[in-house]
Amino acid sequence: MTGFPLYDGDDGGPLSAEVEAFFDGTDVPIVFTTSSGVTPGHPSVPHARRFFEHAVAACRQLGRQAALLTPLAELVPSWLPDGVRRFDYVPLSRVLSRSAALVHHGGIGTGALALAAGIPQLVVPRVIDQPDNAARLARLGVAVSLAPKAFRGPIVADALGRLLSSSQILGRCRATAARVRTGEPLNDTCRWIEQLAAVP
Numbered sequence: 001m002t003g004f005p006l007y008d009g010d011d012g013g014p015l016s017a018e019v020e021a022f023f024d025g026t027d028v029p030i031v032f033t034t035s036s037g038v039t040p041g042h043p044s045v046p047h048a049r050r051f052f053e054h055a056v057a058a059c060r061q062l063g064r065q066a067a068l069l070t071p072l073a074e075l076v077p078s079w080l081p082d083g084v085r086r087f088d089y090v091p092l093s094r095v096l097s098r099s100a101a102l103v104h105h106g107g108i109g110t111g112a113l114a115l116a117a118g119i120p121q122l123v124v125p126r127v128i129d130q131p132d133n134a135a136r137l138a139r140l141g142v143a144v145s146l147a148p149k150a151f152r153g154p155i156v157a158d159a160l161g162r163l164l165s166s167s168q169i170l171g172r173c174r175a176t177a178a179r180v181r182t183g184e185p186l187n188d189t190c191r192w193i194e195q196l197a198a199v200p
Helices: 017-023 045-062 092-098 108-117 130-140 153-165 167-180 185-197
Strands: 030-033 066-069 084-087 101-104 121-123 143-145
Touching: 017 084, 017 092, 030 045, 030 092, 045 066, 045 084, 045 153, 092 108, 101 108, 101 153, 108 121, 108 130, 108 167, 121 130, 121 153, 130 143, 143 153
Parallel strands: 030 066, 030 101, 066 084, 101 121, 121 143
Antiparallel strands: none
């Protein structure tokens, strides 16, 4: 095994000045993102809209800065509090180490990037492998899982408050990150595949 091939579509180019300034500010943001499969007309659109509405409510209650990641502006409330911004796309591998926590749908790639960054996760699983991924992250001691119906502003704010104030959870996040970040899994995997392909 070469490890988990962490990948988020990052092309290695510079981040925009707007993104850099946001993530290098004095208030470390919480990042909220839904599945990349949520496209216009997709059945998950109502769930994603509700996700961002309650994300904004939670951040307003906590007084925290937040990044809402979605290319669909219609999913996000038209009015956002100070310190809450929407970005079409930001490579998670470049910003999670400068984030306080990640709130997401439970995709395995998204969860793995948060593990590598060493930050706590609030997972809201809905379909396919997401509930299993959320359960595994919770068992690792790095995440809390919420059912979609429970994802409401006050409940989200309470869960994030507990995640961010727990020295035990933060310690587990750091320890897990040290294990995940060893080696270069994607490069190692490609090298092994190339070597096997070259065998006559």
